[in-house]
Amino acid sequence: MIEKVIDWTWVEQEYQRIKFELETIEPLYKWSISPKGILKTTHKTKYGMADRQGNVHINQAFINTTSYELLEATIRHEFAHLCVGLQHGHDAVFKAKAQQFEAHFRSINKSQHQQISNNIGHKYELYASFKDGEELLLKKVQRKHKKYTQYKPTVFHYLTINGKKIVAFNYRDVVEKKF
Numbered sequence: 001m002i003e004k005v006i007d008w009t010w011v012e013q014e015y016q017r018i019k020f021e022l023e024t025i026e027p028l029y030k031w032s033i034s035p036k037g038i039l040k041t042t043h044k045t046k047y048g049m050a051d052r053q054g055n056v057h058i059n060q061a062f063i064n065t066t067s068y069e070l071l072e073a074t075i076r077h078e079f080a081h082l083c084v085g086l087q088h089g090h091d092a093v094f095k096a097k098a099q100q101f102e103a104h105f106r107s108i109n110k111s112q113h114q115q116i117s118n119n120i121g122h123k124y125e126l127y128a129s130f131k132d133g134e135e136l137l138l139k140k141v142q143r144k145h146k147k148y149t150q151y152k153p154t155v156f157h158y159l160t161i162n163g164k165k166i167v168a169f170n171y172r173d174v175v176e177k178k179f
């Protein structure tokens with residue numbers, strides 16, 4: 001079975017559908033910030049955001065994924081922010097509203113998070129290790145590079161950091177949690 005992937009039209013349709021549903025739960029005049037529209041974001045760690053003007057920002061990393069439930073929960077979560085007001089952050093008032101708006105992340109399959117991580121997150125951390133066993137995180141990257149995977153220091157040819165000889169480079173998978 002081929003599962004259809006999310007496109008931006010779908011994101012906009014979901015926004016409208018959910019907004020319509022939530023208006024019946026809490027009439028718009030009672031909302032702290034009136035929903036204005038939906039925008040794309042390229043934020044590096046967030047699925048979505050809500051701003052003072054009433055815009056809901058959805059990460060474009062959702063596009064081409066099958067993270068449908070995660071998208072829906074994110075939109076509901078952002079609507080809850082608009083409804084109670086941004087000053088509440090993620091406090092108890094917000095949480096009660098998010099619950100009422102059914103912004104449930106808990107039961108969502110891990111692969112839905114993984115697909116977004118793959119699109120926006122860094123996949124690997126690159127570490128340099130030294131003779132004394134010390135390790136240093138150099139950077140977070142999207143893909144492995146031959147320069148590091150094929151690094152073979154000799155007595156005369158090697159790389160250093162702060163004068164210390166690097167004996168090996170290691171890539172580690174990054175597991176990031178984003179709510």
Ligand SMILES: [Zn+2]
Binds near residue numbers: 077081090
């Ligand atoms: Zn939030």
